[in-house]
Amino acid sequence: MKTLLLIDGTSYIYRAFHAMAPLTSPTGEPTGALFGVLNMLKNLHIDYPHDYATCVFDAKGPTFRNDMYPDYKATRPPMPDDLRPQIERIQELVADMGWPVLSIAGVEADDVIGSLAVKAEAHGCKVIISTGDKDMAQLVTPNITCINTMNGDVLDEAGVVQKFGVRADQIIDYLTLVGDKVDNVPGVDKVGPKTAAKWLAQYDTLDNIIAHATEFKGKVGEHLQAALSHLPLSKALITIKTDMDFSEHLPNKIDDLLRQEPDWDKLVLRFAELGFKRWLAEAQKKANRTAPNHDAQNDLFGDQSHSSNTTITPKIDIPDLGNHIETHYQAILSQADLASLLMRLQDALQHKQAIALDTETTSLNAMDAQLVGISIAFGAGDAVYIPLGHSMTAAPEQLPMDDTLSVLKPFLENPDLGKIGQNIKYDQHILANYGILLQGVVADTMLLSYVLESHMGHGMDELAMRHLGMETVTYESLCGKGAKQISFADVALDDAVRYAAEDADITWRLNAVMLPQLDEKQRHLYEAIELPVSQVLWQMERTGVLIDKKELDAQSHELGSQLWALEQQAYELAGQPFNLNSPKQLQEILFDKLGISTSGLKKTASGGVSTNEAVLEKLAPDYPLPKLILQNRSLTKLKSTYTDKLPQLIRVDTGRVHTNYAQAVAITGRLASNNPNLQNIPIRTAEGRRVRQAFIAPEGFQIMSADYSQVELRIMAHLSGDETLIDAFEQGQDVHRRTAAEVFHVAPNEVTSEQRRYAKTINFGLIYGMGEYGLANNLEITPFEAKEFINRYFARYPAVAQYMQAAKDRAHEQGFVETEFGRRLYLPDINHKNGNIRAGAERAAINAPMQGTASDLIKLAMIDVAAWLQQTDLRSRLIMQVHDELVLEVADEEMDLVKTKLPELMANVGKLRVPLVAEVGIGANWDEAH
Structure with a gap:
C-alpha cells in the first residue's frame, strides 16, 4: 500500500x-x-x-x-x-x-x-x-x-x-x-x-x-x-x-x-536572513554556492562601510548529528561490562578523544546531592550508563558504588582525558562529594550556547531541538511533577538508561555541532574566559564564605526591635492598628482615612490605587507614613532575606555558606549569585552594610576586597575614543569634577559639590542610555534644563555622542552589539513596533557593551588571580565575586604580597586606551575591607 x-x-x-x-x-x-x-x-x-x-x-x-x-x-x-x-x-x-x-x-x-x-x-x-x-x-x-x-x-x-x-x-x-x-x-x-x-x-x-x-x-x-x-x-x-x-x-x-525537491537557492537566502546557521550550512552544501553571511561582522567600532549583504564564501561546516544516527546505549551492570568500559576509556585517553560526561543525582543542590549514576558518551549515538545509587527495586544488578568509583577515579581525574559536559560545574561538585577531583574539562555545552546565543535558553532539551532537531526524553516524563514526583533513584533501569545515556550522547553531539558556529572572537571568549572562569567559580563555591552566626542573630534581634517600633509609629500616624503588609488596608489608611490625593498615582489592575514602592517613594517627601512604610519594608526584607536566612544556610561540615554562581544568565556576561544571593546585599543603608560585618575571615586570615574604579566610565572612554575623557583618566583626575568643569565652563578647582553631583549623574546616566526625562527625574529639574545639560555634555564630549549613535545603528542593523572581547549582546526588541520597547532596547545597546566588557574584565581578573594564587602555592584564596569586586581570604603572612600583586593583576587583564585601576581594602570582615 x-x-x-x-x-x-x-x-x-x-x-x-x-x-x-x-x-x-x-x-x-x-x-x-x-x-x-x-x-x-x-x-x-x-x-x-x-x-x-x-x-x-x-x-x-x-x-x-x-x-x-x-x-x-x-x-x-x-x-x-x-x-x-x-x-x-x-x-x-x-x-x-x-x-x-x-x-x-x-x-x-x-x-x-x-x-x-x-x-x-x-x-x-x-x-x-x-x-x-x-x-x-x-x-x-x-x-x-x-x-x-x-x-x-x-x-x-x-x-x-x-x-x-x-x-x-x-x-x-x-x-x-x-x-x-x-x-x-x-x-x-x-x-x-x-x-x-x-x-x-x-x-x-x-x-x-x-x-x-x-x-x-x-x-x-x-x-x-x-x-x-x-x-x-x-x-x-x-x-x-x-x-x-x-x-x-x-x-x-x-x-x-508528491514531495518536490527543495528550492535550495531560495532557502540559502531565507536561512541566512533568519540566522538559521545549521540549516544554512546544509542548504549551502545542496545549493553549492556562496550566500549572504549575516554573521561576518567587523569590530563594533571599526570600518562602518561594511555591508551585511556582502556575498562571501561561508566558513562554517556544521555536522548533521540529528535523529538519523542510530543509538547504542548500554547499561554497565557486571564486572565484565566495567572492564570493557575501562578499556574504552583507556583507548580514548591514548587517542586524545574527549568523552561526554553526565551525572544523575537525588538533588539540584550540588553540595548535598547523592550520586545515582554516571553516563559517558564516546561519540554520537554511542553512550553507556553506570547505575550506582538506584533503589534495588529499580536496578537490582547494579555495581557497588565505592569499588566502581575507585576504578573510574584515575580516568576522571586525568587531565589528559578531555571531558565534555552540560553545566559540568555541577557534575564536578557531585564527584567532589565522593572524593573525585574531575579534571580535563575541555567543553561545556551550556557555556558554548551562552557565548553563541546569549539571548536564548541554554537547557539541554532546548539545545537539542534547536541545534539537532531532536526531542529528548524529559525528566518529568520519567519522574513526574510536584508532590507526586519520584526520585531518579526509583526510575526503572531501562528508562534510566535511555534517559541518562541520551543526556551524555546529546551533550557530545551538541559540542560537535555548536563549536564550529563560533567565530574567532567568540571562540576566544569561550575558551579563554568562560571555560576557565567556570573552574574558578567551582573552587569558590566549594570554598564558601565564613559567616559569624552570632553577629547575624544579634542583628536580627535588633532589626526585630526596630520593626516593632516602626509599627507602633505607623499605628500612631494612622490613628489605628493595621497590617503594614496588606496593600488593601494600607490603601484605605492612606487614601480614604488620611485623604492623600490619588491624582497621578499608579492604579492596580482592579482600578484601585497602587501602594507599591514607586508610589510610596513619590509620596514619602510630603507624608510621614509612606516614608515609614518604606523603612519597614526595607528592614523586613533585610531581616528575612539575610539576617534570618543566612544562618540557616551555614553548612555544619564547613561552617560556611556556599552560594552558586550562575554563568549563563545575563546577556551582558554578569554572574548571578543564588542560594543565597550574595550580590544584592544592600550597601546604601547602615543596616545593609552591617550585614557584611558577618562575613568574616578565619583565624590567621583577613578579608581583602578589590574593585575596579569607575570601570564602566573607563570603558566608555575606550569605546568612544573621546580625547577629553581619555585625558581625564590618563591624568588621574576626578572625572566627575572634570566633566562638571567642561559642562559648566568653570575651572576644576571652582566646581561646586552640586555641580559635581550633576556631572556624576550625567556620566553614569548616559552610560545607561538615560534621556532628558530620566535625567530630569534624577536631578529634580525640568526636561528642558536636562536637555540643555545633555547638549552641553555632548558638545564637550562629541565622540561619546557618536559612539551612542553608532551603537544604536549597529544594533538596528544586525540585532546585537558586542563587547570589546567579542561577546554578542543580542537585543531582540531593537526593531520592535512599540516605541517604548524599542527605546529600551536602544538604551541597552548603548550600555550593554560597557557592562559586558566590565563583566569580561572581572572574569579575566578572576582567572589570573586564581592562577597566580595556585602557582605561588599561597594559602590565600578567592571566596566571592560581586559585580566589579573580588573578595579574598588572605593569610596574615601573605598580606603585603597579595595587597601589592592583586591590583597589579587586575589592572593588566585588558588593554584599554585608559588605565584600569583596582582599589584594595583590608579588614577583619567584608564591611571593613570594602
Whole structure:
C-alpha cells in the first residue's frame, strides 16, 4: 500500500511556538515557531517514510462552524504577538522545503485532513496523520493512524481505546459529551472523560444515551437533561468534515501531493536572513554556492562601510548529528561490562578523544546531592550508563558504588582525558562529594550556547531541538511533577538508561555541532574566559564564605526591635492598628482615612490605587507614613532575606555558606549569585552594610576586597575614543569634577559639590542610555534644563555622542552589539513596533557593551588571580565575586604580597586606551575591607 502523510501544520505551529525559546533573527524578527516547525518536519520525514504528503494549515477568516455557532472558539485567547508574523513565513518556507501545502478558506485544517484521509483510504492508501489534536482520533480506522511526535503517542484502533477508553467510532460521541473548552463547545456539565467512557460502554452511542436520558438519576441526570438541547449542535461542531471536493485545489489529484525537491537557492537566502546557521550550512552544501553571511561582522567600532549583504564564501561546516544516527546505549551492570568500559576509556585517553560526561543525582543542590549514576558518551549515538545509587527495586544488578568509583577515579581525574559536559560545574561538585577531583574539562555545552546565543535558553532539551532537531526524553516524563514526583533513584533501569545515556550522547553531539558556529572572537571568549572562569567559580563555591552566626542573630534581634517600633509609629500616624503588609488596608489608611490625593498615582489592575514602592517613594517627601512604610519594608526584607536566612544556610561540615554562581544568565556576561544571593546585599543603608560585618575571615586570615574604579566610565572612554575623557583618566583626575568643569565652563578647582553631583549623574546616566526625562527625574529639574545639560555634555564630549549613535545603528542593523572581547549582546526588541520597547532596547545597546566588557574584565581578573594564587602555592584564596569586586581570604603572612600583586593583576587583564585601576581594602570582615 502507498502511504499518505498528512501533517496538521496549525497544530505544529502552536506546539513549536510553546516548546521553543523566543528565538529571533539577526534583525529581531521572531523565529521560534518557524525553527521548531522545520525541525519537526525534518524528523517526521526521517521517521515516517511516505509516498505522498501535505502540510495543512488553517486559512484566515471564519469557517462554516462559525455560521453554525457564532461563539465557536470565542473564548480562545488572541494569537501571541510574536507568533502572528511567523505564520505566513512558515507556510512559505515549508513550501520551499518541498512539502505540498494546503490552506482552504471556509474550513479548518482538520476538515482538509479528514477529507483527504477518507479519500486516500478509499483508493487503497495507508494514511498517517501527524497531529497533537485529540479530535483527529475520530478518523482512525485500520488504515488511518494518528501520531503525536511530541509525546510518542500512536493512535491506531487499539491506541484509541487505550488512551480514551472508547472505540475510534465512538470518539465523536465521547467528545460531544465531554465538550471542548478550548473551542468553546459545550458538553454535559460535570461529565469528564471517565464518565463519558462509562456511559458509552453501557449505551454504545450518544443517540442511545439521549434516548435513555430520563433513566440517569441525581445531579448527573439533571446535567444530561439540561444539555439535551445543545448536544446535536455540539456533535456537529466536533464532527470533522470528510467529503470535501479537491478538484480546484488538487487538479492532478494524488500526484499534487508528491514531495518536490527543495528550492535550495531560495532557502540559502531565507536561512541566512533568519540566522538559521545549521540549516544554512546544509542548504549551502545542496545549493553549492556562496550566500549572504549575516554573521561576518567587523569590530563594533571599526570600518562602518561594511555591508551585511556582502556575498562571501561561508566558513562554517556544521555536522548533521540529528535523529538519523542510530543509538547504542548500554547499561554497565557486571564486572565484565566495567572492564570493557575501562578499556574504552583507556583507548580514548591514548587517542586524545574527549568523552561526554553526565551525572544523575537525588538533588539540584550540588553540595548535598547523592550520586545515582554516571553516563559517558564516546561519540554520537554511542553512550553507556553506570547505575550506582538506584533503589534495588529499580536496578537490582547494579555495581557497588565505592569499588566502581575507585576504578573510574584515575580516568576522571586525568587531565589528559578531555571531558565534555552540560553545566559540568555541577557534575564536578557531585564527584567532589565522593572524593573525585574531575579534571580535563575541555567543553561545556551550556557555556558554548551562552557565548553563541546569549539571548536564548541554554537547557539541554532546548539545545537539542534547536541545534539537532531532536526531542529528548524529559525528566518529568520519567519522574513526574510536584508532590507526586519520584526520585531518579526509583526510575526503572531501562528508562534510566535511555534517559541518562541520551543526556551524555546529546551533550557530545551538541559540542560537535555548536563549536564550529563560533567565530574567532567568540571562540576566544569561550575558551579563554568562560571555560576557565567556570573552574574558578567551582573552587569558590566549594570554598564558601565564613559567616559569624552570632553577629547575624544579634542583628536580627535588633532589626526585630526596630520593626516593632516602626509599627507602633505607623499605628500612631494612622490613628489605628493595621497590617503594614496588606496593600488593601494600607490603601484605605492612606487614601480614604488620611485623604492623600490619588491624582497621578499608579492604579492596580482592579482600578484601585497602587501602594507599591514607586508610589510610596513619590509620596514619602510630603507624608510621614509612606516614608515609614518604606523603612519597614526595607528592614523586613533585610531581616528575612539575610539576617534570618543566612544562618540557616551555614553548612555544619564547613561552617560556611556556599552560594552558586550562575554563568549563563545575563546577556551582558554578569554572574548571578543564588542560594543565597550574595550580590544584592544592600550597601546604601547602615543596616545593609552591617550585614557584611558577618562575613568574616578565619583565624590567621583577613578579608581583602578589590574593585575596579569607575570601570564602566573607563570603558566608555575606550569605546568612544573621546580625547577629553581619555585625558581625564590618563591624568588621574576626578572625572566627575572634570566633566562638571567642561559642562559648566568653570575651572576644576571652582566646581561646586552640586555641580559635581550633576556631572556624576550625567556620566553614569548616559552610560545607561538615560534621556532628558530620566535625567530630569534624577536631578529634580525640568526636561528642558536636562536637555540643555545633555547638549552641553555632548558638545564637550562629541565622540561619546557618536559612539551612542553608532551603537544604536549597529544594533538596528544586525540585532546585537558586542563587547570589546567579542561577546554578542543580542537585543531582540531593537526593531520592535512599540516605541517604548524599542527605546529600551536602544538604551541597552548603548550600555550593554560597557557592562559586558566590565563583566569580561572581572572574569579575566578572576582567572589570573586564581592562577597566580595556585602557582605561588599561597594559602590565600578567592571566596566571592560581586559585580566589579573580588573578595579574598588572605593569610596574615601573605598580606603585603597579595595587597601589592592583586591590583597589579587586575589592572593588566585588558588593554584599554585608559588605565584600569583596582582599589584594595583590608579588614577583619567584608564591611571593613570594602
